[in-house]
Amino acid sequence: MTIKLYGIKNCDTVKKARKWLEQHAIDYQFIDHRIDGLDPLELQDWLARLGWEQLVNKRGTSYRALSDEDKATLGPDTAAALLTATPAMIKRPLLVHDDRLQLGFNAADYARFFNQ
Template sequence: MTKIYGIKNCDTMKKARAWLEQQQLPYQFIDYRTDGLSAEQLAHFAAKCGWQNLLNTRGTTYRQLADSDKADLTEQKALALMLAQPAMIKRPLLEHNGHYTLGFSVTTYQHVFGLSA
């Protein structure tokens, strides 16, 4: 089963979900805020995607952090921040056939699902 992780109100999430529905591809949506996220899940995502890739440094939540929180980021510190504030996780995170894809682009999703342009 294809899974897509993120936050319901995110515009990029809405685009990704709309694309999946237009292609009639079944998926399970997991909302970090309502469904929760365990430290184990987050560590697994970081192992698959890289914690630096998983951390959304462009988002408002990250930019509003105190400079001391952003200084000297390690994997452990970044994971703790993302677990406390799931909006800091880059979205969407698509899990399909054991592979993980961050972000959304039509071209990338077409490739992931083996669809032609």
């Protein structure tokens, strides 16, 4: 199965993840949410497996720009539409390999993920 890394190319954390993968000679496909968009079925899978609370990046500027009403109504029923409309709000990077997900970047976590 192809290793996929989802994120936004100008995100510093995504850059660190990409650099780590390249330094460890791990081939991957990079999918930029802003350029390539989101697959609705993949998004539903991530939401089901990770939960909207983990998938939504509440530290980012996109989340902070939401109105108080939008923040208050954010939940399992509204997260998919919001993340589809504003993919920059997805916590990143998201690494997908062999039906496993790794959210965020930490070198030690990536080493464990790839058994290195």
